[in-house]
Amino acid sequence: MAGLPTPNWLTEIHQDAGSAFSLQTVKLLAEVQSPFQLVQVFETTDWGNFMIIDGCTMVSTRDNFLYHEMMTHPALFGHANPQHVAIIGGGDCGTLREVLRHPDIKSVTQIDIDEQVTIMARQYFPELCESNDDPRATLLFDDGIQWMKDVAPESLDIIIVDSTDPIGPGEGLFNRAFYQSCLAALKPGGVLVQQSESPLLHVDLLCQMRQAMSDAGFGALQTLQFPQPIYPSGWWSCTHAVKGTEFAEPRWQDAQNRPFDSLYYSEQTHQGAMALPPYLLKAFAAE
Numbered sequence: 036m037a038g039l040p041t042p043n044w045l046t047e048i049h050q051d052a053g054s055a056f057s058l059q060t061v062k063l064l065a066e067v068q069s070p071f072q073l074v075q076v077f078e079t080t081d082w083g084n085f086m087i088i089d090g091c092t093m094v095s096t097r098d099n100f101l102y103h104e105m106m107t108h109p110a111l112f113g114h115a116n117p118q119h120v121a122i123i124g125g126g127d128c129g130t131l132r133e134v135l136r137h138p139d140i141k142s143v144t145q146i147d148i149d150e151q152v153t154i155m156a157r158q159y160f161p162e163l164c165e166s167n168d169d170p171r172a173t174l175l176f177d178d179g180i181q182w183m184k185d186v187a188p189e190s191l192d193i194i195i196v197d198s199t200d201p202i203g204p205g206e207g208l209f210n211r212a213f214y215q216s217c218l219a220a221l222k223p224g225g226v227l228v229q230q231s232e233s234p235l236l237h238v239d240l241l242c243q244m245r246q247a248m249s250d251a252g253f254g255a256l257q258t259l260q261f262p263q264p265i266y267p268s269g270w271w272s273c274t275h276a277v278k279g280t281e282f283a284e285p286r287w288q289d290a291q292n293r294p295f296d297s298l299y300y301s302e303q304t305h306q307g308a309m310a311l312p313p314y315l316l317k318a319f320a321a322e
């Protein structure tokens with residue numbers, strides 16, 4: 036009887052989309068209710084370890100490179116001279132590792148509200164945490180919304196919001212007030228990057244985010260799309276917003292000559308990620 040779920044199948048139901056995603060598990064490795072959220076890590080048969088927060092998929096060993104590379108390298112090669120970066124959320128540390136692959140980066144401050152996520156990432160996703168002790172990295176465990184209000188104006192080149200979905204502690208990371216704090220924290224020409232959910236299932240949310248970024252004063256927006264099998268619909272996006280009137284031309288030559296190996300990112304996949312289907316362009320044109 037192939038195809039029928041068994042007790043070893045872990046299923047995330049996407050109620051609003053009438054769909055679900057399942058992975059075959061071997062066992063539950065750890066489960067901790069932190070003051071903020073329920074964090075679980077499972078061993079799976081084919082996807083390595085798998086982290087879930089409050090029932091929502093976060094990271095798998097097998098496919099996280101897609102998300103982490105595309106949350107970082109297009110923005111870093113899209114900025115003329117990025118040196119100072121903040122990551123809001125990102126507690127699994129995969130985004131931090133990718134940012135630190137860029138030798139010209141001078142500082143990265145990561146602010147995740149929940150230290151428990153990083154404690155469990157260190158144990159079950161050690162490869163994602165291999166740059167945590169880089170002298171350029173500072174890991175803080177605090178509310179990213181408040182941190183962004185307090186940080187020195189015009190002190191950052193890139194802000195990457197690698198957050199949970201807009202529910203629970205992540206909710207306030209998706210609104211105009213937060214984006215205004217980000218705008219104030221960025222230097223001229225600085226870029227905000229935020230994971231912006233599924234370009235198939237969450238078009239309304241994507242449009243609301245883009246509208247809130249524009250309302251906050253960002254001058255131009257660019258949504259990029261890429262595959263991410265473990266997230267709802269298997270297709271994901273991030274949105275870039277620039278402090279200025281237009282984006283700089285990406286440093287394509289530097290992207291081509293990047294001094295590190297990447298599994299998904301290349302100048303070609305970067306260009307491909309910027310190509311959006313007509314229905315999305317139409318939705319964004321109506322903003």
Ligand code: SAM
Nearest residue numbers: 124125126147148149152178179198199204205
């Ligand atoms: N890649 C994932 C995704 O798209 O679903 C996100 C991964 S990362 C583990 C998300 C992190 O955001 C979590 O560790 C959570 O603690 C953090 N987070 C949620 N709300 C936050 C807030 N207000 N300030 C800082 N971090 C926050």
